[in-house]
Amino acid sequence: MKKKENLTALIFLTPALIGFSIFLIFPVIFSLLLSFFEWDLVSGWGGLNFVGIKHFIDMWSIPEFINSLRNNFIYSGVTVPMTMILGFIFAVILNSKVYLKGILRLIYFLPYVANIVAISAVWQALYHPTRGPINQFLYSLGMNNPPRWLADPNYALTAIMIMTIWLGTGYCMIIYMAALNGIPERLYEAAKIDGANRIQSLIKITIPMVSHATFFLLVTRLIWSFLVFGPINIMTQGGPAQSTTVLVFHIYRRAFRFRQLGYGSAVTWIMFLIILSITIFQWRKRESLVNYKQ
Amino acid sequence: MIKLKGIIKKIEVKPLILTSILLFFGLILLLPFAWMFSASFKPELEIFSFPVNWIPENIMIENYTDILFHATSPFYIYIKNSIIISLGAVLGILFVSSTAGYAFAKLEFWGKNLLFLTFLATLMIPHHVTLIPRFILFRFLGIFDTLWAVIFPNMFNVLGIFLMRQFFMGVPEELSESAKIDGANHYQIFWKIVLPLAKPALISLTILSFVWSWNDYINPLVFLTSRRLYPITLGIQTFLEMDMVRYRYVMAGASIAIIPIIIVFLVAQKYFIKGVVTSGLKG
Numbered sequence: 001m002k003k004k005e006n007l008t009a010l011i012f013l014t015p016a017l018i019g020f021s022i023f024l025i026f027p028v029i030f031s032l033l034l035s036f037f038e039w040d041l042v043s044g045w046g047g048l049n050f051v052g053i054k055h056f057i058d059m060w061s062i063p064e065f066i067n068s069l070r071n072n073f074i075y076s077g078v079t080v081p082m083t084m085i086l087g088f089i090f091a092v093i094l095n096s097k098v099y100l101k102g103i104l105r106l107i108y109f110l111p112y113v114a115n116i117v118a119i120s121a122v123w124q125a126l127y128h129p130t131r132g133p134i135n136q137f138l139y140s141l142g143m144n145n146p147p148r149w150l151a152d153p154n155y156a157l158t159a160i161m162i163m164t165i166w167l168g169t170g171y172c173m174i175i176y177m178a179a180l181n182g183i184p185e186r187l188y189e190a191a192k193i194d195g196a197n198r199i200q201s202l203i204k205i206t207i208p209m210v211s212h213a214t215f216f217l218l219v220t221r222l223i224w225s226f227l228v229f230g231p232i233n234i235m236t237q238g239g240p241a242q243s244t245t246v247l248v249f250h251i252y253r254r255a256f257r258f259r260q261l262g263y264g265s266a267v268t269w270i271m272f273l274i275i276l277s278i279t280i281f282q283w284r285k286r287e288s289l290v291n292y293k294q
Numbered sequence: 295m296i297k298l299k300g301i302i303k304k305i306e307v308k309p310l311i312l313t314s315i316l317l318f319f320g321l322i323l324l325l326p327f328a329w330m331f332s333a334s335f336k337p338e339l340e341i342f343s344f345p346v347n348w349i350p351e352n353i354m355i356e357n358y359t360d361i362l363f364h365a366t367s368p369f370y371i372y373i374k375n376s377i378i379i380s381l382g383a384v385l386g387i388l389f390v391s392s393t394a395g396y397a398f399a400k401l402e403f404w405g406k407n408l409l410f411l412t413f414l415a416t417l418m419i420p421h422h423v424t425l426i427p428r429f430i431l432f433r434f435l436g437i438f439d440t441l442w443a444v445i446f447p448n449m450f451n452v453l454g455i456f457l458m459r460q461f462f463m464g465v466p467e468e469l470s471e472s473a474k475i476d477g478a479n480h481y482q483i484f485w486k487i488v489l490p491l492a493k494p495a496l497i498s499l500t501i502l503s504f505v506w507s508w509n510d511y512i513n514p515l516v517f518l519t520s521r522r523l524y525p526i527t528l529g530i531q532t533f534l535e536m537d538m539v540r541y542r543y544v545m546a547g548a549s550i551a552i553i554p555i556i557i558v559f560l561v562a563q564k565y566f567i568k569g570v571v572t573s574g575l576k577g
Contacts, residue, residue, distance in 0.1 A: 008480045009403035016394035019450040024416055027427035034427065041430060093316060097309040100317070106563060107320035110327070113555050113566075115509045117527040118548035121534055122330040125541055128342070133329060136344035166323065171570075178571040227420050230511045234531060248422055255426050256516060268423045276418065 035266035040259040055266035067242045068250040076225040079164045084217050087172025095180045109170040116230040123163045124235045150236055153243040160231050172217055179213035215286055223275050247271045334545035341541050357546040371522055372529030376508055379444050379525055383507035384500050386449030395458025396484050413452050425516055443517035448507040454499055461495035498569030501562050526551045
């Protein structure tokens with residue numbers, strides 16, 4: 001058995017340990033405790049008011065919370081599959097013989113790495129109901145009443161979802177491309193010998209072989225999409241008519257605008273539980289899929 | 295779409311068609327950026343003209359100089375802050391991740407697996423959970439409304455540790471072993487042997503954390519209240535929140551935010567993508 005090097009390890013780990021204890025572990029615990037209190041910070045320590053599970057009960061009767069939940073589910077339910085499917089398609093095409101691969105990869109990936117504030121600002125201008133290029137383009141096609149996008153409760157969320165799909169496809173594509181790289185050529189060759197056409201080999205070989213990437217993307221993109229905040233805070237402030245309010249925005253507003261730090265903490269934990277449940281559900285499903293294969 | 299491709303089985307033509315299709319969609323994908331960049335050089339009245347005049351007749355560089363030294367919202371300050379934040383975050387995360395990653399990869403110690411699992415578990419918790427407590431903690435520590443409040447969160451990122459650990463685990467034991475036989479201790483092995491070998495991973499981590507911290511929006515939003523400390527992300531927002539929104543300024547600011555990222559990406563694409571993939575597909 002390898003000799004233990006505890007002291008050396010401690011020294012190497014000190015920066016990380018200090019940092020994570022102060023900035024991660026402590027806040028997490030504190031946040032959990034805080035969710036059972038009411039506090040606005042300005043009243044000092046005396047303002048700490050124990051309320052038990054009041055927040056966890058109250059939140060379900062708060063319209064903004066319920067609307068946030070609904071919007072989050074719609075948002076994630078649409079954008080995650082769309083970006084994954086599109087990303088997969090582009091990855092497959094880009095993986096075959098094409099020219100300018102490097103440039104194409106850059107082009108598709110760029111929206112993902114660009115600044116979310118910058119992107120939101122640009123799309124806000126693009127979506128301008130009367131002057132924006134998008135509607136100008138639709139007018140020119142003959143549409144008399146194009147959607148008013150961010151100004152319309154029925155379209156605002158859709159507008160943000162479109163932007164998100166534009167953003168996220170590149171990332172999925174990159175991940176899928178890496179996964180596709182790992183598939184041995186001989187599998188395809190063997191399939192061709194057996195008479196399989198392109199679509200069959202796609203379904204029977206490609207898709208199963210990238211299943212680990214699919215799973216990874218499903219889990220991480222879902223989590224990530226549940227945490228959406230930037231575009232909402234910049235473009236719509238949760239409106240119009242709460243049609244774009246999401247959980248993080250609700251938390252942000254309640255905690256930092258209305259100074260309801262306890263309630264805000266409680267909602268973050270509910271959000272965490274939702275994300276955790278979805279993730280566990282996905283893990284379970286993956287287990288059963290794998291077993292079935294064997 | 296693939297079915298159609300199958301019909302046109304010619305070998306040279308197919309890649310050409312695929313390339314063209316991808317280019318076409320790719321350019322559509324880039325349209326918002328092109329529009330943004332072109333608008334940043336236009337006078338206000340021309341920005342929303344349609345059909346879009348992609349190359350303005352009068353290239354207004356004044357838009358950029360105007361916002362750089364703007365009376366109420368000087369952009370050069372925001373740029374300076376973003377640079378400081380990113381620099382601090384990158385140096386910090388390199389230091390923290392490489393030391394911790396080395397410990398996990400090359401050392402045996404009590405509680406190793408438990409600690410690693412703890413770090414792994416924190417990945418499950420969205421950092422938003424820490425926003426409110428950090429809001430309180432930073433006031434207590436006296437770093438609220440200072441740049442440290444944005445640097446520290448970006449410095450301690452578990453993914454950085456994972457990335458370095460992953461890489462270090464790939465460094466052959468024989469190297470450390472032979473160095474140990476020569477009498478080297480772990481600090482020397484780390485500094486002189488393993489770390490220099492880790493250049494690719496360090497570069498990837500540098501790029502990734504630079505992009506994360508440069509693009510950071512929610513941390514500055516929550517922890518900074520003084521405008522003179524705003525990074526570019528908040529700076530752009532100030533222009534959006536003005537009573538009279540001047541889109542030429544907004545677009546100029548947005549361009550300034552995005553150009554460095556484009557440059558970094560162009561120059562170090564390989565490392566960038568490798569970093570993204572490794573931090574993800576660790577299996």
